[in-house]
Amino acid sequence: MEVRNRTDAVIQEKRIMNPSAISYHKTTCYDRNRMRGDPLDWPNQPRVFKAYDSIEAIPLPEVDKLPEIDLWHLYFSKTTKRLESGLDLKRLSQILSISYGLTSTRSYSEQTVLYRSVASAGALYPAEIYFFAFSIDNFQPGLYHYGIKDRSLTPLRGGDDSALMSTMTDSFETQSLSAVFIISGIFFRSSWKYRDRAYRYILLDAGHLIENLALALKATGLPYAIDYDFDDGHIGHLIGFDDQKEVSLASVHVGGRSSITQKELTKSSSLSPAIIEASSVSPVETVYEDIIDIHRSGINITKQSVKDPDISSKLGLNPLEWIPISQNKVPDKKLTYSEAVLRRRSRRNFINQKLKKTTFIQLIDIVFAARAENFSVAKGYAGALSIGFLAGNIEELPPGFYLADTVNKTAGYVDFEPTTNKMAAICLNQQWLCSASVHFLFMSNLNTIDRFWGPRGYRYAMMTAGRLGHALYLGATALGLGCCGIGAFYDDEGKNILGLNQESYLLYLVAVGEVKGM
Template identity: 40%
Template sequence: MVVSCFQYHRSTSYDRDRMEGHGLDWENQPSVFKEYPGIEPIPLPEPGPFPEKNLSELLRQEKLDPEGFTFHIKALSTLLFLTYSLTGKARQGDGFFYFRSVPSAGALYPAELYFTANGLAGLDDGLYHFSIARHGLHLLREEPQGKGAESGPSLTFFLTSIFFRSCWKYRDRGYRYCLLDTGHLLQSLVLAAGSMGASLSCSADFPDNQVNRFLGLDQEREVCLAVAEVPMRKESVLGVIPESEKLSQDMVDASRVALKETVYSAPVEAHKAGMSIRRGNEESLPAMVYRLGPSPDHWEPLPSFSTWHEVVQYKDAVLSRRSRRNFFQEPMPEPAVHGLLDGLLKGTSENTRQFVGTGVLVNNAGSREPGYYLLDSKTESLGMVKEGPFMETMAHICLDQAWLANAALHFLFMADLGALEERFGPRGYRYAMLEAGRMGEILYLTAASMGIGCCGIGAFYDEEARQLLKLDKNTRLLYLVAVGPVKRA
């Protein structure tokens, strides 16, 4: 029985001497598209026009005007397209594999996107599921037109994850990927909204059971992990979600994505352990980068990065984003290194800093000496922990994926899980993993905007990684993102 998310993380750690291989049940491969039998999707208008902005502009934007988003269905279509869309296809067996704008471990895509709309021109008020396959909407709950109109229009997104999609391949470790992938999608949504002039208020704190019931989820299979609102109302929509009636069993059963599913207990139990919210003291914790264990002898302030070497605008970076592994040993130009660091600095909030610390393994990148560094996003400085080559050793730790040794940089997202659990309870694990995923998404899009490769890694021998990075006993590597020049086809 999992009662602690730190316990869950430890129990799903990979150990080189205890790894048990397992085959995949191809007869029950999960569908990556959620459908609602009997509910025909409402087609959305063709998306566009698209914002002509660079990613660097979006990340540097100051807090936006809450009324900056125009509430109509055409704008919603564009927002959803930029957030989560099919961007290409390749033949796979007897069918096709569809690339998406957002990365996913094993291309299993556990994340789903729902929203409630009120007062949005061209769309009836209600709860909707976004069908990425059809670029359309499944209407799940109708709301009387004009209800809540006195509070103004509202748009609230709910990001969920279907356990079995990830657990089919990764088994009990799958909950890690569900959280990271939801973080990817959340950051994609934030950037898409920002590109259209809207700010989002994001939260991982909400009444789980009430929200899951409202969305019509089978909580053994699918759960809500994050909420994001366009803050137009004085009060959050979360505060007025009623104790809603249960949706029809057919709708609830839509959380099932294979004929025969194994319900892996560890992810379900870990998630339930984190359902209680323990915020209490609202004072932020000290920055996580100072609580990991290693400490640089000195911190070097980073130069001001006025421009990046962007070769495509934000929209094209979204559409061209891929997980690229064909790194080769070529020096990464200094402007590209600056862009990656600046993207993380500008995309890191106070919230991120208290939950996740960032490290960098440098191989062949600009003028930096090879070594292991920590990044302090608040003071915008970099400190070397240890000089020397690390890439081959880290590639060995990442399940001997030799291609990782050719990357120019490995970005490391780490957290003291013991301290987070002590302060926030098991839910602190959600906060850290979601933030790690969000930072990974920033790197993916920053790399795509500059025409370089990027690939996230959540599979590694956990204790070996802890020892290599000199992390304290309760601190763990959560996510590694490799970046560097790639060979062109």
């Protein structure tokens, strides 16, 4: 396996040591006049499934039943605090297959793509799931990797690292922890196509997966907590990552029954070289220093006593008028959470049809609920992000740009100038975006993020944007609408048309509307 570092003069000149959130973001902006259009290096296309060739995997039991809970009930209900019945392999199999399972196959002339239950920029799937098993009924404690394609678990380490885990979470007593899931990102899977900009997509993709995993845990009645602030370098080392290639981004803790007695702590076994090699996904991998630098720059965790930096008030926007936009009502006709996951796809064949106001409100209610849940179950990381939308074709809502107040559940009308048509041109001329009824916008003031949390705050903002994006995908699918996430836009044009101040940027856009054939 060969590793290439980017050494061309232009890139080296630009390199910023210890970048801040805003400097990384600026370095990776798309500019209409400076797009490189390099061809993709097809012989080095990364593998999208991680394989540990020399280790025998344990097959997961078949899933005969998926949770039947309605998506709105799921979002509107409170997270369980106590585990009523134990986590076993069957339930684990159910959780893994719904949160990150294969849902569709499509053959193209050159290749077959296996699509998954969550969206991924370019279908490159940089995210992986690992978990530490502590108290899973009739299952050996240890560290495992989840194999998506063959639905199996590969044991990476034996033993019980719950002592270590107790340093990672303050959400549950160590004695009542069933498992801890770790979501990772493999850099080259995404940077193969998106180069230095890929860190954005890796975080957004991780956010989509975290949201789906959280929903799957909630739907199966398991208590959980989400943490982005753990010693991710150390955890990566335990899992066997080469940290130039793969990093841990989030941990999801699952509570357990305190009646289960912990197995005696055993010293974890060491890792075989095959495990460390498994972070390699291509014969020749290019290391993008901007990605390594921003990730390393975010190593320090800044604890804040105040939870919310109130990003919305720092974007430089002055809404003219606020209107209520919530009804907190479960729609009559919709799919269940599981049905929505199985049918979710990125749909781009929008038809220019008016979106009913009630439907729009049902959608935005999902976003409000997802953000509130994020706030309580994920330590306030959602405070790193502000939400807005471009109304294109929504009943009773004049077209234009609105800022959402997630606490009072109101929308503030900012300006009529930014239209979905203009935004489509800014999104690398993806013209089909003109026909979407609404573009949801996830924005942040990156200087505020840097001051409040340091560069690590970039992870919070981007992963939260991914999480809320996933909520929208599911809400739209459940309501029979099309939806597509958009990470490709000319960044400065985006900020300018929205009237954001110099420090603020659009981070992610999710288009929703009526589509043909749903």
